[in-house]
Amino acid sequence: SQTIHQWPATLVQPVGSPLSLECTVEGTSNPNLYWYRQAAGRGLQLLFYSVGIGQISSEVPQNLSASRPQDRQFILSSKKLLLSDSGFYLCAWSGGYGGYTFGSGTRLTVV
């Protein structure tokens, strides 16, 4: 069966520090992968999506970047975090039935 792993679950980082969040999918090949951000009490904002290795589409210009070094690995990064980068980050994959499977999320607090 397909599973998705996202880590870490929580993270507290100082302003100006780098960021790396990792997401991996098991049990499927060539998935579409997504990074979303959810600010407190708000809806979902699509940040990046990827349809294959090395293929990244950015939806919102910002302080973040994404990479897909392997078929089932999706990484969200930043060189220097801002206070406004705080939020709940969700990774998801799409397997062809039109719906998504989400990871458990990373709660990022920038202080």
Place this chain on the structure above:
Amino acid sequence: GNSVTQMEGPVTLSEEAFLTINCTYTATGYPSLFWYVQYPGEGLQLLLKATKADDKGSNKGFEATYRKETTSFHLEKGSVQVSDSAVYFCALSPDMDSNYQLIWGAGTKLIIKP
């Protein structure tokens, strides 16, 4: 273009009350429709889906019917429980075959009081 509109929350109900969360959409073609649920501090889980007009998705006592004539996919449950407290998201997929991105509603927070 494609869009999803959900009723604003929070929706507050007493246990065993009847629940309706409204969702309407605009879309070209024949989208698939979804409801996701997000419990506090967790990621989203697929609750139910419908892929064509008049389909009814159901799961855990929740139901939603794909109404093309009214472009709606309202979520209903006959008797809610405290454990149903969560945020509910309506979403559509413009094309079932092409793994297109989901178009999301803003989410509706549901609070069930004992």
